[in-house]
Amino acid sequence: MRRGLIVGAAVVTAALALAGCSTGGGTSNGKVTITYLVDNAPNTTATAKTFVAAFEKAYPNITVKVESRAQGADGDNIVKTKLATNDMDDVFQYNSGSQIQGDHPDQTLTDLSGEAWAKDLTKDFKASVAGTKKGAVYGAPWGTTFAGGIMYNTKVYEKLGLKVPTTWDEFISNSQKIKDAGGIAPVLQTFGDTWTSQLFVLADFANINAKDPNWAADYTANKADAKYAKQPGLLGFQYTAEVFQKGLVNQDYASLTNANGLKELAEGTAAQYPMITTVINNVKQSNPDQVNDIGYFAIPTSDGSAPHMTIWEPNALYIPKTTTGAKLDAAKKFIAFANSSTGCEIQAKAQLVTGPFSTTACQLPSDVLTLVKDEQKYQDDGNTGSALEFLSPIKGPNLEKILIQVATGQATAAQGAALYDQDVKAQAQQLGIKGW
Amino acid sequence: MTTVNIPVPTVSAPGGPDGPSRKARSLYPSWFYVPAIALYVVFFAVPTFASFYFSLTRWSLFDATFIGFDNFVTFFQNPQLFNGFIHTFEYGFATSAAKVVLGMALALLLTSPVIGRGYLRAVVFFPVLVSTIGVGFVFKSLLDPFHGVVNAVLGAVHLPQPGWFTDPNMALWTIAGVDVWKGVGIATLIFMAGIVAIPQEYLEAARMDGASGWRIFRSVILPLSRPAMGTVIILSLIGGLRSFDIIWATTNGGPGFASDVIASVIYKQYQAGFFGLSTAGNVILFLVVTAIMVPVSRFINRREVEL
Numbered sequence: 011m012r013r014g015l016i017v018g019a020a021v022v023t024a025a026l027a028l029a030g031c032s033t034g035g036g037t038s039n040g041k042v043t044i045t046y047l048v049d050n051a052p053n054t055t056a057t058a059k060t061f062v063a064a065f066e067k068a069y070p071n072i073t074v075k076v077e078s079r080a081q082g083a084d085g086d087n088i089v090k091t092k093l094a095t096n097d098m099d100d101v102f103q104y105n106s107g108s109q110i111q112g113d114h115p116d117q118t119l120t121d122l123s124g125e126a127w128a129k130d131l132t133k134d135f136k137a138s139v140a141g142t143k144k145g146a147v148y149g150a151p152w153g154t155t156f157a158g159g160i161m162y163n164t165k166v167y168e169k170l171g172l173k174v175p176t177t178w179d180e181f182i183s184n185s186q187k188i189k190d191a192g193g194i195a196p197v198l199q200t201f202g203d204t205w206t207s208q209l210f211v212l213a214d215f216a217n218i219n220a221k222d223p224n225w226a227a228d229y230t231a232n233k234a235d236a237k238y239a240k241q242p243g244l245l246g247f248q249y250t251a252e253v254f255q256k257g258l259v260n261q262d263y264a265s266l267t268n269a270n271g272l273k274e275l276a277e278g279t280a281a282q283y284p285m286i287t288t289v290i291n292n293v294k295q296s297n298p299d300q301v302n303d304i305g306y307f308a309i310p311t312s313d314g315s316a317p318h319m320t321i322w323e324p325n326a327l328y329i330p331k332t333t334t335g336a337k338l339d340a341a342k343k344f345i346a347f348a349n350s351s352t353g354c355e356i357q358a359k360a361q362l363v364t365g366p367f368s369t370t371a372c373q374l375p376s377d378v379l380t381l382v383k384d385e386q387k388y389q390d391d392g393n394t395g396s397a398l399e400f401l402s403p404i405k406g407p408n409l410e411k412i413l414i415q416v417a418t419g420q421a422t423a424a425q426g427a428a429l430y431d432q433d434v435k436a437q438a439q440q441l442g443i444k445g446w
Numbered sequence: 447m448t449t450v451n452i453p454v455p456t457v458s459a460p461g462g463p464d465g466p467s468r469k470a471r472s473l474y475p476s477w478f479y480v481p482a483i484a485l486y487v488v489f490f491a492v493p494t495f496a497s498f499y500f501s502l503t504r505w506s507l508f509d510a511t512f513i514g515f516d517n518f519v520t521f522f523q524n525p526q527l528f529n530g531f532i533h534t535f536e537y538g539f540a541t542s543a544a545k546v547v548l549g550m551a552l553a554l555l556l557t558s559p560v561i562g563r564g565y566l567r568a569v570v571f572f573p574v575l576v577s578t579i580g581v582g583f584v585f586k587s588l589l590d591p592f593h594g595v596v597n598a599v600l601g602a603v604h605l606p607q608p609g610w611f612t613d614p615n616m617a618l619w620t621i622a623g624v625d626v627w628k629g630v631g632i633a634t635l636i637f638m639a640g641i642v643a644i645p646q647e648y649l650e651a652a653r654m655d656g657a658s659g660w661r662i663f664r665s666v667i668l669p670l671s672r673p674a675m676g677t678v679i680i681l682s683l684i685g686g687l688r689s690f691d692i693i694w695a696t697t698n699g700g701p702g703f704a705s706d707v708i709a710s711v712i713y714k715q716y717q718a719g720f721f722g723l724s725t726a727g728n729v730i731l732f733l734v735v736t737a738i739m740v741p742v743s744r745f746i747n748r749r750e751v752e753l
Contacts, residue, residue, distance in 0.1 A: 420614050
């Protein structure tokens with residue numbers, strides 16, 4: 011193992027020397043330049059620029075260069091590689107939860123638990139940016155929490171006299187009625203963006219957790235009952251297969267993209283979309299007048315118990331260990347600014363609020379979306395639960411592809427779930443988790 | 447662009463009788479080799495052997511745990527990965543065969559006196575010059591099942607409108623078709639070189655003997671362009687087995703895993719952070735390509751010598 015490391019290190023060093031990697035920026039006459047890495051979604055980069063402009067105004071001695079990276083799996087790879095080769099930007103924005111856990115935060119990130127804003131964070135958020143070191147907080151929230159479940163067109167529901175379903179059978183009968191009405195796709199699937207295939211499984215987790223609060227811990231510990239091939243884990247796979255088999259999905263499911271699907275949902279040519287609510291930001295861009303026609307309900311349950319809303323923690327800002335000296339101070343100021351009242355305002359204005367904030371430093375604005383009001387009901391009733399990726403470090407990387415197989419009839423729900431269990435096993439072994 | 451004459455290189459006869467004597471004393475001292483050897487060792491030999499080692503580990507870039515042949519077992523047990531392995535062969539052999547047949551047909555056409563020959567040669571070769579990723583994106587939009595031009599035309603004449611890249615049973619073959627469209631120019635060029643190099647006397651003699659066009663092709667052109675055939679087969683087979691960019695640009699190996707090949711599987715494992723498994727995939731690809739190409743190239747070269 012040791013020798014492998016040295017060989018690897020030698021190769022990496024040689025490659026870096028050849029590429030002439032520079033760290034960029036520097037300190038001269040009291041001025042500091044730091045770089046800030048965000049993903050290249052139009053809304054993300056636009057928000058980053060607005061925020062940086064406000065920050066530079068408040069701290070004239072610090073210049074922040076915004077750099078962008080790919081989204082999705084390519085982006086994950088860029089972040090992982092940059093961290094592993096000590097080539098990460100001074101501050102970067104990235105997922106909290108299992109994604110950052112996979113990048114060895116204890117070894118690569120600066121512990122920010124001593125910062126003033128850290129005490130304002132919610133417990134759930136702290137857990138999602140913690141490492142294995144006790145009490146460590148490696149990130150600060152960026153944006154609000156969001157929920158996973160079904161986004162639906164309230165106008166279509168009104169027109170057809172439908173009621174928000176609480177059981178899966180009601181959901182299917184609603185969908186059937188929408189189909190019979192004609193001209194409206196009952197359930198949207200958008201495999202032009204592969205990640206969108208996962209929501210029937212991922213957003214059902216709060217329901218699993220409500221039934222069996224130990225499921226996540228058992229799953230992490232490789233207990234035989236907490237597998238997707240067994241109930242209740244299998245349900246999400248069955249839902250995915252069922253809407254396809256019953257012909258309830260849109261015709262162009264194989265090529266439609268997320269953005270175009272959302273347009274159809276906003277315009278009422280599609281009625282229901284298993285999704286995460288953070289995508290409402292895209293609707294703000296494409297259909298600003300119809301943003302409030304879109305509502306939310308949690309994935310219905312199969313046994314008639316109360317549906318629970320699955321919550322995702324926001325992305326976070328991180329500082330890698332490679333940021334030191336004056337740059338580290340500047341980076342810390344940058345993150346503190348994001349958690350100041352000005353920072354909160356910019357976040358709330360630039361990207362729509364899709365759920366409560368994860369820090370008490372930021373307050374929800376008074377005019378929230380229909381979608382958020384719907385989410386609030388689940389909050390008020392206490393029918394919520396964190397997504398699995400915040401309760402367990404293990405998420406198999408092939409879930410989206412496997413679910414597309416299930417959702418297009420290439421594999422059955424049971425086959426897909428069994429494949430995913432294998433994928434989870436591979437990931438757990440890769441992460442070196444005990445018991446696998 | 448008007449007419450472009452594509453230069454036709456001549457294929458040298460294989461196995462020339464006497465090359466320069468290897469025993470002749472070198473003009474330069476041996477230490478002139480040192481920089482080249484050093485570069486080769488650092489950038490080729492060391493990474494190659496390092497990859498053999500890392501393929502036997504669970505590697506996270508931060509540390510590597512030795513796990514024996516587990517990665518290889520996973521590769522062949524996991525249906526997603528193994529399908530990619532099978533697809534690689536289907537794809538490699540299908541594109542190679544299509545390029546040989548179409549390339550030969552086009553070469554025959556373009557070496558015969560047809561009108562606008564120079565222009566046609568340029569047209570056939572043109573796709574080779576375009577970026578593969580660009581070709582992939584263009585075809586992805588042309589062949590979009592609902593908004594693409596191709597299906598709009600098919601729909602207008604009441605033909606079925608298949609999901610070219612989105613139907614799991616078709617995706618791989620659609621990509622193979624695009625690959626052939628893009629790569630057939632090279633095959634044509636090599637065949638043309640081979641055909642042009644055939645001495646006119648043979649063709650004249652055959653005609654004098656009253657051979658039909660088919661007979662001339664069968665008994666003169668085909669055997670005498672065997673060196674060109676060998677080159678085309680080897681190049682297109684190697685290219686097909688390692689194909690990645692066109693697949694990634696069109697389907698990302700999807701829908702699901704329906705158009706995954708070894709190269710895209712390797713990339714996805716790498717993306718997912720399974721660096722050891724990904725390296726094992728590379729080792730398998732290396733071994734497979736070698737295991738196929740060494741006998742193929744031996745076989746083809748032997749036939750040349752017999753001629």
